[in-house]
Amino acid sequence: MSALLPLQNTYAETLDGLYYPLEPEGFPEPTLVAFNAALADELGLDSEAVRKAAASLFSGNTVPDGARPLAQAYAGHQFGHLSPQLGDGRALLLGELVGRDGKRRDLQLKGSGRTPFSRGGDGLATLGPVLREYLMGEAMYHLGIPTTRALAAVTTGDTVVRDGPLPGAVLARVAASHLRVGTFQFFAIRDDQEKVARLTAYAINRHYPTLLDAKNPALELLRSVARAQAHLISRWMLVGFVHGVMNTDNMTISGETIDYGPCAFMDSYSKSTVFSSIDRGGRYAYGNQPAIGKWNLARLAETLLPQIADDSDEAIPLAHAVLDEYTARYEALWLDGMRGKLGLTGEQPEDEPLVSTLLSLMESEGVDFTSLFRQLSTSLRGDPDPARELFSEADEFLSWESQWLKRVGEQDRVKTADAMDRINPLYIPRNHKVEEVLAAAHSGDYAPLQRLQTVLEQPFVSQPGAEDYAQPAPPTFGPYRTFCGT
Numbered sequence: 001m002s003a004l005l006p007l008q009n010t011y012a013e014t015l016d017g018l019y020y021p022l023e024p025e026g027f028p029e030p031t032l033v034a035f036n037a038a039l040a041d042e043l044g045l046d047s048e049a050v051r052k053a054a055a056s057l058f059s060g061n062t063v064p065d066g067a068r069p070l071a072q073a074y075a076g077h078q079f080g081h082l083s084p085q086l087g088d089g090r091a092l093l094l095g096e097l098v099g100r101d102g103k104r105r106d107l108q109l110k111g112s113g114r115t116p117f118s119r120g121g122d123g124l125a126t127l128g129p130v131l132r133e134y135l136m137g138e139a140m141y142h143l144g145i146p147t148t149r150a151l152a153a154v155t156t157g158d159t160v161v162r163d164g165p166l167p168g169a170v171l172a173r174v175a176a177s178h179l180r181v182g183t184f185q186f187f188a189i190r191d192d193q194e195k196v197a198r199l200t201a202y203a204i205n206r207h208y209p210t211l212l213d214a215k216n217p218a219l220e221l222l223r224s225v226a227r228a229q230a231h232l233i234s235r236w237m238l239v240g241f242v243h244g245v246m247n248t249d250n251m252t253i254s255g256e257t258i259d260y261g262p263c264a265f266m267d268s269y270s271k272s273t274v275f276s277s278i279d280r281g282g283r284y285a286y287g288n289q290p291a292i293g294k295w296n297l298a299r300l301a302e303t304l305l306p307q308i309a310d311d312s313d314e315a316i317p318l319a320h321a322v323l324d325e326y327t328a329r330y331e332a333l334w335l336d337g338m339r340g341k342l343g344l345t346g347e348q349p350e351d352e353p354l355v356s357t358l359l360s361l362m363e364s365e366g367v368d369f370t371s372l373f374r375q376l377s378t379s380l381r382g383d384p385d386p387a388r389e390l391f392s393e394a395d396e397f398l399s400w401e402s403q404w405l406k407r408v409g410e411q412d413r414v415k416t417a418d419a420m421d422r423i424n425p426l427y428i429p430r431n432h433k434v435e436e437v438l439a440a441a442h443s444g445d446y447a448p449l450q451r452l453q454t455v456l457e458q459p460f461v462s463q464p465g466a467e468d469y470a471q472p473a474p475p476t477f478g479p480y481r482t483f484c485g486t
C-alpha cells in the first residue's frame with residue numbers, strides 16, 4: 001500500500017509532543033461514494049489504483065506502510081470563548097503527500113473515530129455533512145479561492161446517531177496543512193514556549209520558507225498569515241460566501257478555507273446574512289467576516305508575542321502595526337475586486353461611493369448577489385433590461401447605472417463584459433440545489449450530486465442545459481438554516 005500513497009511524516013517527525021499517535025480503528029463495510037480523480041492526479045498518485053483501494057484506504061481499514069497517523073492538538077476561541085482543548089476529536093492526519101507541483105499537502109481522514117481529543121463526542125461524521133464539505137470545497141477550488149479539498153468520501157457501513165440514525169461517512173481531506181491559529185493557542189495558553197517556537201519554525205518552513213532568514217521570523221509569520229487571510233476573506237466577500245463558524249480553530253495558517261460546516265453562499269445581498277443555526281448573535285454574519293479575521297489574527301499575535309520581542313512593550317506595537325496592515329490590505333483587495341466585478345479599470349476616487357451605493361441599493365431591495373453582476377455584463381452587451389428588472393425602485397438604479405456607465409467609459413464594452421464574466425460566477429452552489437443533491441444522495445442517488453459538481457467545475461462559463469443552476473432559490477425555499485457538521 002505504500003506505493004499507492006507515498007506518505008511522508010514531517011509533522012510527526014518534527015513536532016513530537018504536539019499530537020497523539022493513533023491508528024484508525026476502521027469500519028465494518030466501507031463503500032466509496034465519491035472520488036476526486038483530478039486531485040489524485042495532481043497529487044502524483046496513480047488515480048485508478050487509488051480509486052480501487054479507496055474504500056479500504058480512506059475508511060482507515062488499511063493504513064499504508066510508512067504512515068504515522070496522529071491526532072493533532074489544538075485549542076480555539078469558539079464564538080469568542082476560549083476552549084483550551086479541542087484537537088482532532090474526529091479526525092486523523094495520515095501523513096503528507098508531495099504533489100506534481102512539488103507542494104506538500106496533508107492527507108486527513110475526517111470522521112475516522114474517537115481520539116484522545118473526542119471529549120464527549122463519538123468521533124464520527126455523517127454522510128450529509130461529508131458530502132457537503134466535499135461539494136463546497138470543490139466549488140471554492142473551481143472559483144479560484146484557496147481551500148482544502150476532498151480526495152474521497154466513503155460511507156462506513158455504520159449507523160451514527162444524531163437526531164435520528166444516519167449513515168456514517170469519512171471524508172479524505174487534503175490541505176496545505178492543518179495548522180490553525182488554535183494550534184498555536186494550545187501551547188501558548190499552557191505557556192509552553194518551546195513548543196510554540198517549534199511550531200513557528202515548522203509553519204515558516206512549510207508555508208513561508210522565504211522568512212527563514214528574516215530578522216524577526218515570528219513577526220513576519222504573523223504578517224504573512226495576515227496577508228493570506230486578507231486575500232482569502234476578500235475572496236469570500238466577493239463571491240458572497242459565509243463561512244459560518246470562524247472560530248480560531250477554523251482559521252488556517254496557510255490561508256486556505258477550512259471546515260465547511262454551516263457555510264453557505266448568500267443569495268439576496270445583506271451584510272447581516274447568517275445561515276448557521278447556532279450563530280444566534282450573528283457574530284459570523286457575512287459583513288462581519290473581515291473584522292472577525294482581524295480578531296482571530298490578534299489571537300495568533302498573542303501567541304507569538306514572546307518570540308516577537310523579549311519585552312512585551314516592544315512586541316505589542318509591532319504586532320498592532322501588522323493587524324492595522326491587515327485592515328488596509330483587506331480593504332484595498334476588496335475594493336480592487338469590486339472594481340473588477342463592475343468592469344472598472346484603473347482607480348478613481350468615485351469608485352468607493354459607486355460600489356457602496358450599489359450595495360446599499362441591493363441590500364434595501366434584497367437583490368440576488370450572484371445574478372446582478374452577470375446581468376451588468378449583459379447591460380454592457382447592449383441589453384440593460386435584465387439588470388434593471390432586479391430592482392423595483394427603477395429610478396435609483398437608473399441613476400446608479402448612468403454613473404456606472406460613465407465610469408466604465410468608452411472602452412470596448414463587449415471586451416469589458418467578457419472580462420467581468422471571467423470574474424463573476426454564473427454558477428455557485430445554490431442552497432436549494434445543495435439540499436436537493438444531498439437528499440438524493442441519502443436515498444442512494446448520486447447522479448444529482450455529480451451533475452452539480454460538473455456544473456460547478458466551470459462556474460464562469462455558461463453551460464447549455466444548466467440554466468436552472470444559475471437561478472436563485474424559488475420563493476418557497478427558505479429561510480435557509482445550516483447546522484454544524486456533527
Ligand code: AMP
Pocket residue numbers: 086087088089090091117118119120121122123124125249250259261484485486
Ligand atoms: P468543528 O465544529 O468541526 O470545527 O469541531 C470543533 C471541535 O469539536 C473539534 O475539536 C472537533 O474535533 C470536535 N468534534 C466535532 N464533532 C465531533 C464528534 N462527533 N466527535 C468528537 N469530536 C468532535
Ligand code: MG
Pocket residue numbers: 249250259
Ligand atoms: Mg473545526
